[in-house]
Amino acid sequence: MSPHAVVTGAASGIGAAIADDLAAHGWRVTGVDLRADALTAVLDAVHARHGVPVQAVTGDLADAGFAAGLVDTAWAAAPVDGLVNAAGIYPAVPFEDLTAELWDRVQHVNVRAAVLTAQRLAHHARPAGRTPAVVNIASGAALRARPGAAHYSTSKAALVMATKATAVELGPYGIRVNAVSPGFVGVDSPVNPVTPGYAEAVGGSLLPGHAEASHIAPAVRFLLGSGAAWITGANLPVDGGGSAGTTALPQHWPAPTPWQLGTPEARS
Numbered sequence: 001m002s003p004h005a006v007v008t009g010a011a012s013g014i015g016a017a018i019a020d021d022l023a024a025h026g027w028r029v030t031g032v033d034l035r036a037d038a039l040t041a042v043l044d045a046v047h048a049r050h051g052v053p054v055q056a057v058t059g060d061l062a063d064a065g066f067a068a069g070l071v072d073t074a075w076a077a078a079p080v081d082g083l084v085n086a087a088g089i090y091p092a093v094p095f096e097d098l099t100a101e102l103w104d105r106v107q108h109v110n111v112r113a114a115v116l117t118a119q120r121l122a123h124h125a126r127p128a129g130r131t132p133a134v135v136n137i138a139s140g141a142a143l144r145a146r147p148g149a150a151h152y153s154t155s156k157a158a159l160v161m162a163t164k165a166t167a168v169e170l171g172p173y174g175i176r177v178n179a180v181s182p183g184f185v186g187v188d189s190p191v192n193p194v195t196p197g198y199a200e201a202v203g204g205s206l207l208p209g210h211a212e213a214s215h216i217a218p219a220v221r222f223l224l225g226s227g228a229a230w231i232t233g234a235n236l237p238v239d240g241g242g243s244a245g246t247t248a249l250p251q252h253w254p255a256p257t258p259w260q261l262g263t264p265e266a267r268s
């Protein structure tokens with residue numbers, strides 16, 4: 001029987017690319033999103049391309065009952081082998097304009113929903129003697145703050161720690177929980193629009209070219225699969241090396257000095 005993945009945020013961007021990649025490798029997919037029409041369109045296309053069973057579950061992940069209940073719905077169709085928490089919101093708001101309501105919504109969608117879905121998955125998997133894997137889509141923003149994103153960076157840092165904490169709780173039962181942290185990825189999303197100037201400013205990488213959502217999906221598939229059987233609690237950057245360093249420093253630094261080089265005149 002095909003393995004079964006639940007992918008939240010599957011109606012566009014990184015989540016849609018993950019759903020397509022998993023289906024291309026034989027997974028049946030339950031896609032979850034706030035936007036019913038966009039989700040149906042993505043899943044219909046996935047089914048047409050790859051022939052695997054697909055199921056759409058529509059609702060708001062800020063609603064705790066929905067976040068847990070979607071796992072019940074998915075499990076009723078078939079036991080769940082992989083859960084990918086890719087839904088997320090990143091509204092850019094100056095710090096002084098940030099409201100308590102927006103802060104809470106970002107934390108609920110980006111962090112709490114991922115914890116509640118993993119918890120519910122464990123409730124189903126343990127009595128059934130199954131060992132599914134979970135991948136949370138975090139962000140480079142978890143480790144590096146930027147203006148207008150205090151709420152977002154905090155949510156992603158919390159998601160990285162929630163990944164470790166959940167891995168600690170569920171590891172003894174063989175349930176693995178990891179994170180993937182993309183750098184900037186251009187997605188055409190009405191939910192999370194980004195201006196070209198903003199994309200240019202946050203999009204640093206070591207490799208030439210630009211990230212696409214399809215670059216993220218294979219890392220997620222690896223972490224869900226048996227090749228990652230001994231990996232849990234990890235946070236894998238998929239960012240073209242952007243978190244490793246920068247190429248942005250202009251090359252007009254001074255020539256090495258005699259003291260740096262250890263040449264004879266250094267001792268005079």
Ligand SMILES: NC(=O)c1ccc[n+]([C@@H]2O[C@H](COP(=O)([O-])OP(=O)(O)OC[C@H]3O[C@@H](n4cnc5c(N)ncnc54)[C@H](O)[C@@H]3O)[C@@H](O)[C@H]2O)c1
Pocket residue numbers: 008009010011012013014015032033034035059060061062085086087088089090109137138139140181182183184185186187188189190191192
């Ligand atoms: N694009 C990037 O540069 C980037 C970088 C790092 C991390 N991420 C993360 O990747 C994930 C996907 O983002 P994306 O860039 O593909 O954006 P996207 O807008 O294309 O996809 C996000 C999806 O989540 C859904 N969603 C939003 N709020 C929801 C809610 N309350 N309930 C249910 N579904 C909801 C949206 O409808 C949308 O389909 C997010 O967690 C984001 O934080 C994105």
